[in-house]
Amino acid sequence: MNNKKTARLRAKTLKTSFKTRRKSLFHRIFINRQIYIMLIPVILFYIIYRYVPMYGITLAWKDWRPKFGILGSPWVGWENFEWVFTRPDLARAIRNTFIISGLKLLICFPLPIVFAILLNEMVGGAFKKSIQ
Numbered sequence: 001m002n003n004k005k006t007a008r009l010r011a012k013t014l015k016t017s018f019k020t021r022r023k024s025l026f027h028r029i030f031i032n033r034q035i036y037i038m039l040i041p042v043i044l045f046y047i048i049y050r051y052v053p054m055y056g057i058t059l060a061w062k063d064w065r066p067k068f069g070i071l072g073s074p075w076v077g078w079e080n081f082e083w084v085f086t087r088p089d090l091a092r093a094i095r096n097t098f099i100i101s102g103l104k105l106l107i108c109f110p111l112p113i114v115f116a117i118l119l120n121e122m123v124g125g126a127f128k129k130s131i132q
Contacts, residue, residue: 060080062073122128
């Protein structure tokens with residue numbers, strides 16, 4: 001008898017389980033508005049520094065005139081690329097780019113590490129704490 005009662009109760013509880021209504025998108029955004037407010041600076045950063053510069057890429061295929069702006073300047077196609085790649089000093093420009101990048105890597109990479117080690121080895125406690 002006990003098993004029959006529990007079976008009936010289980011069946012009854014399964015039938016009477018309440019359904020939860022899914023909240024609307026606006027309501028869920030409103031509940032989590034603090035998180036979305038914190039996302040605003042990140043979204044603005046990506047718009048300003050990632051997507052807006054892509055607009056300037058079109059300048060590579062245009063004969064840009066300040067008077068007409070980017071959209072009003074005439075299209076020249078691959079003419080600018082032909083001009084760059086047919087120049088006799090292209091090899092020197094590429095070599096200079098690699099030399100400058102290599103020197104920046106050799107100088108600017110270890111310099112902060114050496115500076116951090118020197119700061120760590122300082123004896124003066126007050127000055128050391130104010131720097132760190």
